Amino acid sequence: MARTAAGNAARAISSPWASVVAVLLAVAWTTPTLGLLITSFRTQEDIQTTGWWTAFTNPWFTMRNYQEALFGGSTSLIDYFINSIVITIPAVIIPLLLAALASYAIAWTKFPGRDWLFVGIFALQIVPLQVALIPLQQVYNVLELTPFWRVWLSHSIFALPLAVFLLHNFMKDLPPDLMEAARVDGAGHNQIFFRIILPLMKPALASFGIFQFLWVWNDLLVALIFAPSRQNAPLTVRVAEMSGTLGGQWYLLSAGAFISMIVPVIVFLSLQKYFVRGLLAGGLKG
Structure with a gap:
């Protein structure tokens, strides 16, 4: 009985549907982090007017955000x-x-x-x-x-x-x-x-x-x-x-x-x- 249950569990985990669910969960988990990463390279004007996903069609990035965050007078992280x-x-x-x-x-x-x-x-x-x-x-x-x-x-x-x-x-x-x-x-x-x-x-x-x-x-x-x-x-x-x-x-x-x-x-x-x-x-x- 125990071996049968273990075999069924192993087949369920290794099934294609389980792989699809795992991929969907991984995408859902990493999407906010990806959005945060892209937003951190965009200007304030772009953030206020368009969503972060528009960076894929109209890429425009700047490193000034990190420079100001790390060494700026108001933040200085x-x-x-x-x-x-x-x-x-x-x-x-x-x-x-x-x-x-x-x-x-x-x-x-x-x-x-x-x-x-x-x-x-x-x-x-x-x-x-x-x-x-x-x-x-x-x-x-x-x-x-x-x-x-x-x-x-x-x-x-x-x-x-x-x-x-x-x-x-x-x-x-x-x-x-x-x-x-x-x-x-x-x-x-x-x-x-x-x-x-x-x-x-x-x-x-x-x-x-x-x-x-x-x-x-x-x-x-x-x-x-x-x-x-x-x-x-x-x-x-x-x-x-x-x-x-x-x-x-x-x-x-x-x-x-x-x-x-x-x-x-x-x-x-x-x-x-x-x-x-x-x-x-x-x-x-x-």
Whole structure:
């Protein structure tokens, strides 16, 4: 019965109709992005008088939108772009490192309450991050942390439950014989973790790294709470401000929106093979 159901599901997914539906969904999903991209290269007059699709029959593009959005006096997104990079890189590395160490401890060391600890970490995923914003702000005020540290720690705290859950499940599937052989050869936990576990964990680490990068780069709520000033705010904060103050200047809004999108798109496309491998591969296929 199970094999029959699996065979029917496989035939349904591989049927021509399924391919047609997938193509239609892909077109519907990418059309708004294409329209935004074309709009970002058009002048304000063209945007107000014609639709973006007319660019295919009467192509007219300009780079002044991006120049003004990045370096113009009223927008100047370049500082916010740098802030986004400064915020995102540590906010990805910190939870990855902590989650990898915690996952190894829970998966391959024995201590009282280990299973309950893992259940507690798993349960933290259901806690809305909005609930923790005010308590975290109060703690940060007492510690007098800088805005960057507030954002780094907040993103790391919110990411750790999912990171530990995913990395633990991946790590738990590794063959115990590898660890036993390493212990027989005299290897300690540090050597086992850095020389054996981490190389096999590359697909899982890359998968969660992509998730975390996209989440942090596109985040607005945490940045508004902990880093609202111009000196520390990321791109998302400035683009949100532009939508209010420059609501009629679509040429700047579209250029600014696409500037904020281009980096996560590049990161995802360049690392998608690791993303797929991390989701589907077993431990020894890393």
